[in-house]
Amino acid sequence: MNKTSAGKTPAKYGKIVLNILITLAVYAVMMVVIQGGMLSRQMTSIIIPCCINVMLAVSLCLLVGYLGELTLGHAGFMSIGAYAGALLTNYLDMPPVAELLIGMLAGGIIASVFAVVIGLPVLRLKGDYLAIVTLGFGEIIRSVINSLEFTGGAKGLSGIGTYATYKNFTFVYIFVILTILLIANLVHSRHGRAITAVRDNYIAAEAIGIHVGRFKTMAFVISAFFAGLAGVIYAHNVGILKPANFDYNKSIEILVMVVLGGMGNIKGSIIAAIILTLLPEVLRSAADYRMLLYSIVLIAMMLFNNSRFKLAIVEKRNLKKAAEIQKEGE
Amino acid sequence: MALLEVKGLGISFGGLRAVDDLNMEVDRDSLVGLIGPNGAGKTTAFNLLTGVYEPTDGIINLDGVNLVGKKPPEICEAGIARTFQNIRLFSQMSVLDNVKVPLHHHLSYSLAESFLHLGSYRKKEKEMDERAMEILSVFDLDKQADQLASNLPYGKQRKLEIARALATEPKLLLLDEPAAGMNPHETEELMNTIRLVRDRFKVAILLIEHDMKLVSGICEYLYVLNFGTELASGKTGDVLNDPRVIKAYLGE
Numbered sequence: 001m002n003k004t005s006a007g008k009t010p011a012k013y014g015k016i017v018l019n020i021l022i023t024l025a026v027y028a029v030m031m032v033v034i035q036g037g038m039l040s041r042q043m044t045s046i047i048i049p050c051c052i053n054v055m056l057a058v059s060l061c062l063l064v065g066y067l068g069e070l071t072l073g074h075a076g077f078m079s080i081g082a083y084a085g086a087l088l089t090n091y092l093d094m095p096p097v098a099e100l101l102i103g104m105l106a107g108g109i110i111a112s113v114f115a116v117v118i119g120l121p122v123l124r125l126k127g128d129y130l131a132i133v134t135l136g137f138g139e140i141i142r143s144v145i146n147s148l149e150f151t152g153g154a155k156g157l158s159g160i161g162t163y164a165t166y167k168n169f170t171f172v173y174i175f176v177i178l179t180i181l182l183i184a185n186l187v188h189s190r191h192g193r194a195i196t197a198v199r200d201n202y203i204a205a206e207a208i209g210i211h212v213g214r215f216k217t218m219a220f221v222i223s224a225f226f227a228g229l230a231g232v233i234y235a236h237n238v239g240i241l242k243p244a245n246f247d248y249n250k251s252i253e254i255l256v257m258v259v260l261g262g263m264g265n266i267k268g269s270i271i272a273a274i275i276l277t278l279l280p281e282v283l284r285s286a287a288d289y290r291m292l293l294y295s296i297v298l299i300a301m302m303l304f305n306n307s308r309f310k311l312a313i314v315e316k317r318n319l320k321k322a323a324e325i326q327k328e329g330e
Numbered sequence: 331m332a333l334l335e336v337k338g339l340g341i342s343f344g345g346l347r348a349v350d351d352l353n354m355e356v357d358r359d360s361l362v363g364l365i366g367p368n369g370a371g372k373t374t375a376f377n378l379l380t381g382v383y384e385p386t387d388g389i390i391n392l393d394g395v396n397l398v399g400k401k402p403p404e405i406c407e408a409g410i411a412r413t414f415q416n417i418r419l420f421s422q423m424s425v426l427d428n429v430k431v432p433l434h435h436h437l438s439y440s441l442a443e444s445f446l447h448l449g450s451y452r453k454k455e456k457e458m459d460e461r462a463m464e465i466l467s468v469f470d471l472d473k474q475a476d477q478l479a480s481n482l483p484y485g486k487q488r489k490l491e492i493a494r495a496l497a498t499e500p501k502l503l504l505l506d507e508p509a510a511g512m513n514p515h516e517t518e519e520l521m522n523t524i525r526l527v528r529d530r531f532k533v534a535i536l537l538i539e540h541d542m543k544l545v546s547g548i549c550e551y552l553y554v555l556n557f558g559t560e561l562a563s564g565k566t567g568d569v570l571n572d573p574r575v576i577k578a579y580l581g582e
């Protein structure tokens with residue numbers, strides 16, 4: 001039997017160990033930097049937004065990259081989570097961590113409930129139509145929040161405990177890692193394979209017994225759940241929620257992270273989310289040219305994604321792999 | 331009782347009667363051909379049998395179970411698997427994963443186990459890997475298990491489609507022009523593979539094919555379609571010598 005494929009191989013274990021080491025190393029570095037006060041105030045203030053964007057990008061990656069559906073309503077699910085969580089923690093009177101945990105659970109679940117309700121009719125649509133309808137959904141959520149009283153309307157919802165600042169980095173980091181781990185695990189499971197099969201060819205997927213609608217809804221709901229979690233963290237990071245923070249620009253910002261990350265590529269989404277969150281801040285010193293530089297970097301990243309250069313790298317890797325397989329066969 | 335029983339099957343697209351009053355029987359473990367000129371309605375018949383289209387008339391029974399009105403995934407679960415005339419693989423997935431996707435009916439685990447990779451995840455995945463490799467090796471695809479499906483040469487892609495269909499453990503396998511685009515050598519090899527599949531997987535096979543060498547070589551029984559209706563049916567040798575069939579193929 002071909003041992004490159006069956007079960008967990010030493011190479012796969014090596015990868016797991018490497019990922020654990022990276023996770024710990026990033027955590028250690030961040031803790032040293034934060035505790036040592038080595039960063040400017042500006043930089044410390046974007047640590048948590050980085051984490052939030054990673055969660056958003058990875059959860060959207062499941063939809064856009066693996067399910068292959070272009071949706072533009074991710075900020076809508078984020079806002080549902082944010083408001084649900086914040087309203088709940090404003091009401092509760094418990095230790096911050098307990099409040100935050102309960103708020104996140106509620107935010108995630110309510111976002112998923114919305115995803116079921118919206119997903120059932122909307123996921124029948126294909127391609128551009130789905131993008132347009134989800135865009136509309138995001139905007140509707142925003143204007144509803146804008147006009148309701150208990151959400152604070154356009155003035156915003158304030159008085160939210162800032163439980164998720166850089167001082168609570170450990171807490172937030174745990175949820176970032178959980179999000180990445182759970183979604184990456186899902187992708188490498190029978191459910192994830194079914195979702196990817198729907199993307200590659202839904203007619204063939206149906207013909208081999210996959211209930212396409214069921215798996216589309218599943219991906220939609222899971223993605224919304226994690227967007228909701230990210231929303232709750234966001235609420236408790238900034239302390240005040242305004243509907244305007246969740247407009248379609250936010251959805252597109254997240255989508256850009258996923259696209260630049262190489263679509264069905266979780267690692268790429270993570271890196272793109274971090275770079276795109278840092279970039280505007282790093283370029284702040286170049287004030288006037290900031291947006292110009294920002295766009296240049298964006299275009300450069302996009303070009304690299306499709307470039308000969310990258311293709312050449314991938315090709316070389318494939319060739320090496322093919323050679324290894326051949327050797328093994330001999 | 332025959333495995334598959336089709337009676338009075340029909341469908342219209344607007345004014346066009348693509349399949350009309352089709353009657354068919356396929357016995358367990360048999361190898362049956364469905365032939366006819368281009369546009370005769372063969373692929374449409376497959377689409378009716380697999381629930382892609384719902385018939386306007388007729389009855390489809392598999393093992394005595396009515397299939398009319400069922401959706402494709404349900405029909406798959408009932409025991410019919412198929413390949414497509416224009417190959418439909420999961421092109422951005424590995425060869426191995428293409429075969430593992432349909433295995434999840436028989437080797438299942440919960441969503442929680444998918445998220446956590448705990449519980450029976452390891453064990454079931456390992457079983458899936460082994461089963462998939464076993465099926466792939468029948469088609470000589472095991473060496474390419476880690477490649478992307480889209481990187482396979484054309485002939486191998488056709489084989490992978492058959493492997494994937496078999497992974498659903500069907501009672502009846504429908505092959506839509508399996509030899510299309512193959513050279514005579516590859517076709518010869520495919521004929522052996524199809525026979526092997528029938529014997530090894532204990533499955534009845536109904537196949538559409540234009541390559542008469544393949545049809546006469548492996549089919550025991552033939553149905554001939556022309557303009558959506560049955561023109562002839564019977565033992566392969568008899569049907570291929572039927573003047574009506576020859577006329578339909580050669581034209582006036």
Ligand SMILES: Nc1ncnc2c1ncn2[C@@H]1O[C@H](COP(=O)(O)OP(=O)(O)OP(=O)(O)O)[C@@H](O)[C@H]1O
Pocket residue numbers: 343346348366367368369370371372373374375415
């Ligand atoms: N979805 C559809 N809508 C309208 N007409 C259709 C549809 N599907 C098939 N047809 C028509 O039905 C007829 C039969 O087509 P079908 O694809 O079944 O032929 P076939 O026997 O498989 O031919 P070939 O050997 O070329 O594959 C054709 O005239 C085709 O144009």
Ligand SMILES: [Mg+2]
Pocket residue numbers: 372373374415
């Ligand atoms: Mg056809």
